[in-house]
Amino acid sequence: METVLALLSGLLTAAAVWLMLSGNLLRFLFGLLLLSNAVNLAIFAAGRLTGAAPPLLGPGGALPGHEMANALPQALLLTAIVIGFGLFAFALALTIRAWRSFGHLEVDRMRLAEPDEGEK
Amino acid sequence: MSWILALPILAPFLTAALAFLLRNRRGSGWVSVLGAALSLVLAVRLLLAVLEHGVIAGQMSAWPAPFGITLVADYLSAAMVLITAIISLAVAIWAMAEIGQTSTRLGWHGLFQTLIGGVSGAFLTGDLFNLYVWFEVLLISSFGLLVIGGRRQAIDGAVKYVTLNLISTVLFLCAAGLTYGATGTLNMADLHRAVAAHPDPGLMTVIAVMFMLAFGLKAAVFPLFFWLPASYHTPHFAVSAVFAGLLTKVGVYALIRSFTLIFTHDQGYTHQILLWTACLTMLSGVLGAAAQSDFRKILSFHIVSQIGYMVLGLALMSPLALMGGVFYLLHHIIVKANLFLIAGVSRRLTGSSDLYAIGGLYRSAPLLAVLFLIPAFSLAGFPPLSGFWAKYVLVRASLDAGMGLVAFVALLTGLLTIYSMTKIWAEAFWKPHPNGSWPRLSDIPARPRWLMLAPIIVLAAMTVLIGIFPQPFISFATIGAGQLLDPAAYIETVLRGRAS
Numbered sequence: 285m286e287t288v289l290a291l292l293s294g295l296l297t298a299a300a301v302w303l304m305l306s307g308n309l310l311r312f313l314f315g316l317l318l319l320s321n322a323v324n325l326a327i328f329a330a331g332r333l334t335g336a337a338p339p340l341l342g343p344g345g346a347l348p349g350h351e352m353a354n355a356l357p358q359a360l361l362l363t364a365i366v367i368g369f370g371l372f373a374f375a376l377a378l379t380i381r382a383w384r385s386f387g388h389l390e391v392d393r394m395r396l397a398e399p400d401e402g403e404k
Numbered sequence: 405m406s407w408i409l410a411l412p413i414l415a416p417f418l419t420a421a422l423a424f425l426l427r428n429r430r431g432s433g434w435v436s437v438l439g440a441a442l443s444l445v446l447a448v449r450l451l452l453a454v455l456e457h458g459v460i461a462g463q464m465s466a467w468p469a470p471f472g473i474t475l476v477a478d479y480l481s482a483a484m485v486l487i488t489a490i491i492s493l494a495v496a497i498w499a500m501a502e503i504g505q506t507s508t509r510l511g512w513h514g515l516f517q518t519l520i521g522g523v524s525g526a527f528l529t530g531d532l533f534n535l536y537v538w539f540e541v542l543l544i545s546s547f548g549l550l551v552i553g554g555r556r557q558a559i560d561g562a563v564k565y566v567t568l569n570l571i572s573t574v575l576f577l578c579a580a581g582l583t584y585g586a587t588g589t590l591n592m593a594d595l596h597r598a599v600a601a602h603p604d605p606g607l608m609t610v611i612a613v614m615f616m617l618a619f620g621l622k623a624a625v626f627p628l629f630f631w632l633p634a635s636y637h638t639p640h641f642a643v644s645a646v647f648a649g650l651l652t653k654v655g656v657y658a659l660i661r662s663f664t665l666i667f668t669h670d671q672g673y674t675h676q677i678l679l680w681t682a683c684l685t686m687l688s689g690v691l692g693a694a695a696q697s698d699f700r701k702i703l704s705f706h707i708v709s710q711i712g713y714m715v716l717g718l719a720l721m722s723p724l725a726l727m728g729g730v731f732y733l734l735h736h737i738i739v740k741a742n743l744f745l746i747a748g749v750s751r752r753l754t755g756s757s758d759l760y761a762i763g764g765l766y767r768s769a770p771l772l773a774v775l776f777l778i779p780a781f782s783l784a785g786f787p788p789l790s791g792f793w794a795k796y797v798l799v800r801a802s803l804d805a806g807m808g809l810v811a812f813v814a815l816l817t818g819l820l821t822i823y824s825m826t827k828i829w830a831e832a833f834w835k836p837h838p839n840g841s842w843p844r845l846s847d848i849p850a851r852p853r854w855l856m857l858a859p860i861i862v863l864a865a866m867t868v869l870i871g872i873f874p875q876p877f878i879s880f881a882t883i884g885a886g887q888l889l890d891p892a893a894y895i896e897t898v899l900r901g902r903a904s
Contacts, residue, residue: 309563316570323578330585357584360533364577367540371573374547375566382563385556396560397638 289329296322309379309389313372320368324361331357406462408453409475409528412485415443416492416521424514433500436513440493443520447482447489454482459887459897461530469898470591474530478894479884480730484527484657487734490866491649491741492520494859498745499642501852502752507552507640515552518545519646526654530898532580532590532666535658539576539622543569546651549643550635561635568631572621579614586611593898595666596891605669612667612674619662623655625715626684629708633692636707637700637757641748644700648707649741653733656714660729663718664888671721678719683810686712686817693824699747699757699832702824703740706783709817710736713798716814720805726885728797731878735790735870739779742863746776749856750832753843759831766833768842771857773833778864780828782871784821790870793878 296318303315331354339352383389386396419439426432453460454477464473477485496516503512522542529535550562584590586607587598599608617628624632632652636644659678667674689709696702714736717729747757749772754762766773782789785796795818802811837843845853870877887894 309567312567316567316574319571320574320577323574323581326578327581327585330582332585357581360581360584363533363537367537370544371540371570374544375570378547378551378559378562378566381551382559385559391563394560394563396557397564398634 285333286329289325289333293322293325293329296325307391309382309391312391313375313379316375317372320364320372324364324368327357327361327364331360406464406475408450409460409462409477410464412443412446412450412489413475413521413525413528415439415446416517416524419443420514420517420521423517424511427509427511427514432508432513433496433503436496436517437493437500439517440489440496440520443524444486444489444493447486447524450477451482451486453477454479459894461897461900469530470589470594473534474591474593474898475528476530476593476894476898477528478887479880480657480660480888481527483730483734483880483884484653485524487737488520488523488527488650491646491737492517494741494745494863495642495646495649498645498748498856498859499640501855502640502642502748510552512549512552512640515545515548516642516646518542519549519650523650523654527657530592532583532592532595534590536573536576536580539573539654539658542651542654543573546647549647550639553640555638558638561638564631565635568621568628572618572628575614575621576618579611579618582611582614591898592661592665593891593895596668596895599666600669602669608667609670609673612663612670613677615662615667616659616674616677619655619658620681621655622652623659623711623715624652624708625681625711626688626708629685629689629711632708633696633701633704636704637698641700641744641751645741645744645748648703648744649737652707652711653714653737656711656733659715660718660726660733660888664721664726665891665894675719675721678715679807679810682712682716682719683813684712685709685715686813690817690820690824694820694827696824697759697831699750699759699762699828700744702759702828703743703747706821706824707740709821710740710783712817713795713814716798716802716810720801720807721889722801722805723882723885723889724797724804725801726888727878727881728794728801730884730888731797731881732794734877734881735782735794735867738863738866738870739782739791742779742860742867743776743783745856745860745863746772746779749845749860750776752848752856753845754832754837754841755843759828761838762832763835764833764837764842767836769845771845775857775860775864776829776833778867780825782867784825785818788871790867790874792871793874797878 300315300319303311334353336351336353339355342348423432423435459478461476519542522538525538547566589598602608621628686709689705693702693705714729714732717725751757756762782791785791799811799814
C-alpha cells in the first residue's frame, strides 16, 4: 500500500511541476492543487498505514487491550486540507481579478510592477 | 505562566475582531492603535518575565509536552515579540494618515492586526506544525493587505508574491509531515533529541534541506528572493513598512530556530550551504538595488542584502556570530520599517516614488532629510549608529573563523549600500524637483503630518539610542545567542512536565 501511495504521490508531483511550469496562471494553480495533494498523500503514508483499531478508550477511560492506530497524521492532514482550501480560494479569486485587470493570464507578460527598463 | 505567553498572541486577534466589526465607523483605526499599545504592554511584561527566568514555557490546554502545543519564550522570542509590538504600534499610528475610507471599510485594520497576531504566534510557538499554522495566518492576512487598494500594479505584484509563497508553504508542510513520520514528534525541544538520535542522519539532512528551502523562500535569500522586489513596492506604504520590517524576519527567525535547535547534526553540510547562501544573498541584493531607480524598489532589494548578514550570523554558528545575527535582526527591523515610512512621507510630499520624478526635499523638508539620514546611515553601517555595531560584530566573527573572503563580501556590501543610499539622497533630497515645486512638510494638514512624523521620530531615536548605548543590547544578544547555541535550558523548560 505504501508503494502505491508513494508512486501516486510522485505521479501527482510530476504532473504538478509540468502544469506549474507552463506559464499560465490558471494552470499554475491547478498544478499547485495537485502538488498539495501529493504532499497530503506523502504525509498520510509517512504516518504509517496500519490495520490497527481506532484509538478509542473503553468505558471509564480504560485502555483497550489491542493495538491502536495513530490518529495524529490524519489530524495534521485535515488541518492542512482546510488551510490549503482557504489559500486556494484566495488564489483563485486573485486569478479572476488578474484576468479582469490584464485580460490574459500569461505570467511572462505580467510586467506592470517590474517594467523592462526599455519600456519606460 | 501560560497566560503571560498567550496574551501577546490573543491581544492582536481580539483587536482584529473589534476593528473588523467597527470597520464602517470612524474609530476603526484608533481601535488598532489602542490594541497595538496593549500588545506592547503585554510584550514588555513577557520580556521582563523572560529576563527573570531565562526561558519560560506553557502548555496549551494543559496537555504535557511533547503531546500538546507548547508556547515558549527565550531571549530571542521575547525580543522578537517586543519588536513586533513596537513596529505594530508605529505602523498603526502611521496608517491612520494613509489608509483611506475605502481600505478601512474593506477591513484593512483587522487584517493588519491579524498579521501581527500571526507573526507573534510564529515567534512564540514551540511546535513545528503549529509554526506552519501561524505561517498560514500571517500569509493569508498579508495576501489581503497586499491587494486591498487594488491598483493594477498591486495585483501584478500579488500574483508573484502569492504563487511563490504558496510553493514555500507546500514545502514546509511536506517537511513537517516527513519529520513526524521519521521521528514521531513535532515538538521542537523533543525534536532536538529525536533528530540527534535518529539512526539515519542522511534522511534527517534531506528533511533539513527541505526546511531550509521553505524558510529560505520566506526569508528571501538567494536564489529564492524574486517575489520580494516584485511585490513590496506595490501596496500601501504602511503595508510595505510592516512587510519589510517583519515578514522576511519571520523566515529568518524560523531558520535560526530550526538550525540551532533541531538540525545541528550535520553542520558541515547544512551550515556550509547557509554560508554560501548568505554571501550570495548579500551581494545579489545590493547589486540589484544599485540598478533600481524607485525609492521603494531600492529599499526592497536592500532587505534581501540585509537578510544575508543575518543568515551569515547563523551560518558561522560561533557565539560571537550568532550574537551579531540576533543584534542585526533586532536593529534591522526598526531601521527598515522606518525607511519605508519615510518613503511614504516623501511620496506624499512629492507625488511619486520614482527618484527621477522627485527632488528638492533637503531644502523644502529638512526635518525629513535628517530623519532619512539616520536609518539610511545605520543601514549602511556608519558609526555610531546601530548598524555599525551589527556589521562590526559580524565582520569580526568571520575574521575570527578565518574567513577573510566572507568578511570582504560583508564589507563590500556595506560599501555598495552607501552607494544606493547616496543615490536616494542625491535624487530625492539634493537635486531640485523636476517641476520646480518645493513641497513643505507644513503643506500636509497638522493631523496626518504628526501621525506620520511621530512614529518616524521615535523609531529614528531608537536607532540612535541603540547606536550610542549598544552595551545593554549587546549583552542581551549575547545571552540570547548563548541560549541558541546551548539549548539545554530551553529543552529542560519545555519538557519539564513530562518527568513529573
